[in-house]
Structure formats: structure tokens, C-alpha cells
Amino acid sequence: xxxxxxxxxxxxxxxxxxxxxxxxxxxxxxxxxxxxxxxxxxxxxxxxxxxxxxxxxxxxxxxxxxxxxxxxxxxxxxxxxxxxxxxxxxxxxxxxxxxxxxxxxxxxxxxxxxxxxxxxxxxxxxxxxxxxxxxxxxxxxxxxxxxxxxxxxxxxxxxxxxxxxxxxxxxxxxxxxxxxxxxxxxxxxxxxxxxxxxxxxxxxx
Amino acid sequence: xxxxxxxxxxxxxxxxxxxxxxxxxxxxxxxxxxxxxxxxxxxxxxxxxxxxxxxxxxxxxxxxxxxxxxxxxxxxxxxxxxxxxxxxxxxxxxxxxxxxxxxxxxxxxxxxxxxxxxxxxxxxxxxxxxxxxxxxxxxxxxxxxxxxxxxxxxxxxxxxxxxxxxxxxxxxxxxxxxxxxxxxxxxxxxxxxxxxxxxxxxxxx
DNA sequence: GTCTATAACCCGATAGAC
DNA sequence: GTCTATCGGGTTATAGAC
Numbered sequence: 001x002x003x004x005x006x007x008x009x010x011x012x013x014x015x016x017x018x019x020x021x022x023x024x025x026x027x028x029x030x031x032x033x034x035x036x037x038x039x040x041x042x043x044x045x046x047x048x049x050x051x052x053x054x055x056x057x058x059x060x061x062x063x064x065x066x067x068x069x070x071x072x073x074x075x076x077x078x079x080x081x082x083x084x085x086x087x088x089x090x091x092x093x094x095x096x097x098x099x100x101x102x103x104x105x106x107x108x109x110x111x112x113x114x115x116x117x118x119x120x121x122x123x124x125x126x127x128x129x130x131x132x133x134x135x136x137x138x139x140x141x142x143x144x145x146x147x148x149x150x151x152x153x154x155x156x157x158x159x160x161x162x163x164x165x166x167x168x169x170x171x172x173x174x175x176x177x178x179x180x181x182x183x184x185x186x187x188x189x190x191x192x193x194x195x196x197x198x199x200x201x202x203x204x205x
Numbered sequence: 206x207x208x209x210x211x212x213x214x215x216x217x218x219x220x221x222x223x224x225x226x227x228x229x230x231x232x233x234x235x236x237x238x239x240x241x242x243x244x245x246x247x248x249x250x251x252x253x254x255x256x257x258x259x260x261x262x263x264x265x266x267x268x269x270x271x272x273x274x275x276x277x278x279x280x281x282x283x284x285x286x287x288x289x290x291x292x293x294x295x296x297x298x299x300x301x302x303x304x305x306x307x308x309x310x311x312x313x314x315x316x317x318x319x320x321x322x323x324x325x326x327x328x329x330x331x332x333x334x335x336x337x338x339x340x341x342x343x344x345x346x347x348x349x350x351x352x353x354x355x356x357x358x359x360x361x362x363x364x365x366x367x368x369x370x371x372x373x374x375x376x377x378x379x380x381x382x383x384x385x386x387x388x389x390x391x392x393x394x395x396x397x398x399x400x401x402x403x404x405x406x407x408x409x410x
Numbered sequence: 411g412t413c414t415a416t417a418a419c420c421c422g423a424t425a426g427a428c
Numbered sequence: 429g430t431c432t433a434t435c436g437g438g439t440t441a442t443a444g445a446c
Contacts, residue, residue, distance in 0.1 A: 013411085029325050031236045035440060047413055050441065108325065116383045117322040120234050120313065130383050156399075163392040167376025174375050175368070178321045178335050187368040194361075195400040202403070218429085240422060251423080252431055261422065 014052050014062075016042040022063045026111035029118050030060060057123060060115075064129035067112060071136050086147040087196065090165055093141065094189055097169050098182060106180045109173030138162045153204050161196075168192045219257050219267075221247040227268045231316035234323050235265060262328060265320075269334035272317060276341050291352040292401065295370055298346065299394055302374050303387060311385045314378030343367045358409050366401075373397045 020042035024033040035056055039045055053059050079096040080089050101109050108114070112133045119126065142162035145152060152158070168188045175184035225247035229238040240261055244250055258264050284301040285294050306314050313319065317338045324331060347367035350357060357363070373393045380389035 027325065029236075029323065031234075031323075032325065034438075036438085045413055046441080047443095048411070051411065056440070113379055114322045114325070116379055117319045118234065118236075120232065120237065120319070127383060127385075134380055134383060134389075157392075157396075160392040160396045163380070163389050164373065164396040167380065167389070167393040168369065168372050169376070170379050171372025171374070171376035174318055174321055175339055175372065178332060178339060180332075184339075184368050184372070187362075187365040188372040191362075191365045191369040191400070195396070195403070198400070198403050198407070239420075241420085250431055252425095253429070255423065256429060 013044055013048050017044055017049055017052065017059060018062045018066055021059045022066060022111075025060065025063060025115065026108055030115055031118060057126065061125055061129060064112075064115075064126070064133065068129065068133050068136060071133070071140070076140055086144040087151070087200070089144050090141055090196075091189075091193060094165065094169055094192075097173060098185060098189070101173060101176055101185060102182055106176050106182060109177055110170060113170045113173065134166065138166055141165045152199050153202050155204065156199055161199075164195075165192065218247075218249055218253050222249055222254055222257065222264060223267045223271055226264045227271060227316075230265065230268060230320065231313055235320055236323065262331065266330055266334060269317075269320075269331065269338065273334065273338050273341060276338070276345070281345055291349040292356070292405070294349050295346055295401075296394075296398060299370065299374055299397075302378060303390060303394070306378060306381055306390060307387055311381050311387060314382055315375060318375045318378065339371065343371055346370045357404055358407050360409065361404055366404075369400075370397065 017038060021033070021038045024037055024041055028037075035046070035049065038056075038059065039049060049059070053062070075096070076093065079092045083089050083092040097109060112130060116130045116134075122130070138159070139162075142159050145156075145158040145161050152161075168191075169185075172185035172188040175188075176182050222243060226238070226243045229242055229246060233242075240251070240254065243261075243264065244254060254264070258267070280301070281298065284297045288294050288297045302314060317335060321335045321339075327335070343364070344367075347363050350361075350363040350366050357366075373396075377390035377393040380393075381387050
């Protein structure tokens with residue numbers, strides 16, 4: 001979900017607006033980003049934006065759709081390019097969030113998580129897209145654990161383990177952003193790895 | 206951190222404002238709560254509020270201080286009243302968040318976590334108090350694992366395990382609130398318990 | 411489709427009488 | 429300390445010329 005990975009040429013007015021909004025929503029949040037901010041950052045003007053989008057929330061919908069489309073090519077593909085092992089892929093993915101965190105002095109982590117907690121009563125269209133982003137992330141990690149096959153005990157619920165990868169990452173980002181230190185993120189991930197390692201070496205199958 | 210547990214008589218104007226703000230910040234978030242909202246909910250007027258507080262952010266500081274003071278008497282004490290076992294206390298605490306989640310149709314969970322992600326560049330005074338709330342929570346859970354003594358392998362880092370309890374709760378609340386279902390929260394907590402159980406029964410000491 | 415100007419509204423904060 | 433009225437500025441969204 002690293003914004004800089006979106007390298008496709010941003011030629012259309014629509015793309016300029018969506019990518020400017022994506023960056024701003026990630027940096028300042030949705031409510032704290034004004035339409036004027038988006039227009040300044042994208043170099044567009046109000047008439048163009050309101051011609052293309054009914055309102056600010058529709059820009060958010062486009063941003064969330066773009067994140068969703070980007071999960072495979074922009075988030076997973078780079079993180080997994082040189083990591084064939086399915087278990088290691090889970091930690092490579094988590095590592096990509098650590099990189100994002102430290103490369104911004106722990107000022108932001110997962111934009112989806114931030115928006116999910118910022119908007120307390122989101123419009124159903126927004127909530128659906130947030131849920132879809134989370135679901136696709138969990139699906140991908142679950143698939144890793146499924147591919148690990150018999151290396152994990154049969155009794156272990158792959159889905160739950162994947163959900164825990166996401167909660168650990170999101171919770172770790174929350175605490176590390178608050179502390180402006182990767183410490184809590186590292187603590188949580190280390191324990192998650194400890195758990196997975198225990199499962200890998202468990203005698204129970 | 207359950208608001209309803211604050212039963213002390215709210216007699217002073219200051220308390221009325223702080224507790225009204227506490228409820229509103231939890232329900233709608235900080236930015237989406239206007240000063241007018243706080244005044245309406247508390248029955249006070251602008252002059253009184255601005256006489257007692259320099260501005261809206263100072264009300265937030267008072268709210269965060271109130272949460273911090275309430276961790277022991279309002280959050281831990283009720284959750285642990287009938288749970289003497291230190292390990293079970295950790296899960297009783299996590300269970301209190303599940304109760305909070307389900308009793309609100311999964312519309313809100315931890316107000317500290319919500320504010321922590323809502324405010325992207327909080328004033329240092331705010332950030333310090335958010336961090337203090339997280340730290341005190343983790344301290345209390347760490348103490349549980351310390352008290353569990355030799356039941357846990359010596360090699361297990363108690364602090365990290367406590368941090369993971371918090372990240373699991375916060376991440377679980379985030380996903381469950383988005384899905385409007387306790388499913389993800391339960392999934393994450395179940396795996397956390399699975400990990401702790403593995404540690405308790407580990408042959409390594 | 412693009413641009414400027416502005417409408418209509420809500421925000422946090424303040425003034426000043428009592 | 430409490431109240432009313434209001435200021436100055438920022439917000440989303442729109443109108444209308446080009």
C-alpha cells in the first residue's frame with residue numbers, strides 16, 4: 001500500500017485528484033484534508049473536481065478502490081518478489097509496514113486502518129470498501145498459511161492466524177505512531193513470530 | 206474504560222463538560238465533535254466552557270487524564286473483581302472490550318485507540334497522554350504475566366506479550382467495527398489465547 | 411471540461427453585560 | 429461564573445462565464 005509504488009503515469013485529471021487525495025488522506029486523515037487541499041496538491045480547480053465527483057466522499061471511494069486494486073501489484077508483489085517461502089512472505093509483508101513506519105519517522109502506517117478508525121459512522125459505501133481492503137489482505141495471508149500445508153499443525157485455523165497478522169500489524173502501527181518509535185511494533189511482531197515458530201515446531205499435528 | 210462506570214456524582218460544571226466530551230469523543234471522534242455538541246450534551250454554555258478551558262483541545266486533555274485515572278478503578282477493577290488468576294485476568298480484560306463492542310452493535314471499542322489514529326499530528330501534550338494511557342494498560346497486563354511466574358517459560362518476554370495483548374485488542378476492535386461483527390475480534394483473541402496456552406504448556410522453560 | 415467567484419453553512423473562539 | 433450575541437475564518441458545494 002506504499003503510495004510511491006503507484007508509478008503509472010498520472011495523466012488524467014481524475015487520476016491527479018485521486019492520487020493527491022490518497023497521499024493527503026494518508027498524511028492528515030480524511031476529515032482534516034479539505035477539498036482545497038486536494039485541489040492545491042493536484043493543481044486542479046473546484047469546477048473540475050465537482051464535475052468528475054459528486055462530492056468529497058466520492059473521492060474517498062475512488063481512493064479506497066485504488067488501494068484495493070493495488071493490494072496485489074503494489075503491496076504484495078514488491079514485498080514478495082524475492083521471498084518464495086509462504087511463511088516468510090507473511091513476515092516480509094509485515095516488514096514492509098515497518099519500513100513504511102520508520103521511513104516516515106513513525107508518523108503513519110496503514111491508511112486503511114487510520115480511516116477505519118477516524119470515521120465512526122461511515123457511509124455504507126465507504127465501510128464496504130474498507131472491509132473489502134481488510135478482507136483481501138487477510139485472504140492473501142491466509143493463502144500463505146494454506147500453502148504452508150503440513151508445516152503447520154492441522155488443528156491451527158489458518159484464517160484466524162491471518163486475521164491475527166492484520167490485528168498485530170494494525171495495533172503495532174497504532175502504538176508505534178503514538179510513541180513515535182518502532183518499539184511496540186517490533187515487540188508485537190516478535191511475539192507473533194514467536195507464536196508462528198512455536199506452531200511450526202509443535203509436536204501436535 | 207467503560208464510560209458508564211464513572212458513577213461519581215458529576216456536580217461541577219467542569220465535570221459535566223468533561224464527561225459529556227468523553228462520551229461524544231468516543232461516539233463521534235474528536236474532530237467530528239463540535240464545541241456546540243459538547244455544550245448541548247452538558248447543558249452548559251460557551252462562556253462557562255471557555256472560562257474553564259482555554260480551548261477544545263484542553264477539554265481533550267482533561268478527558269485523556271480522566272481515562273488515565275480511570276484505568277485502575279473503572280476498567281481493571283470491574284474486570285478483575287471475580288478473577289484472581291493473573292493469566293485469566295488478561296482475558297477478562299480483553300473480554301470487557303468484547304462486551305463493550307457487542308453492547309454497541311460493534312460501533313465503538315477503545316476511545317484511546319480511535320483518537321490515536323484520528324489525530325495524525327497531535328499536539329505533544331495530547332500525544333503524551335495517549336501514550337501514557339497505552340503504557341499504563343500494558344504495564345497492568347505485563348504485571349499479570351510477571352505474577353504468573355514460572356507458569357510461563359522463563360524465555361518469554363512478559364513485556365512483549367503484554368504489548369501483543371493490546372495490539373490484538375486494538376486491531377480486533379478496528380476490524381470488528383469495520384465489519385460490524387465481533388468475528389474478527391474473536392478470531393484474533395482466540396489465536397492470542399492459543400499462543401498463551403502453548404506457552405503455558407511449553408516444555409521449554 | 412476548465413476556470414473564477416461566491417453562496418450557504420459551520421467552526422472555534424471572544425466580547426461584554428450581568 | 430454565567431449567559432447571549434457575534435466575529436472572523438474555514439468548510440463543502442454551486443453558479444455561470446468561457
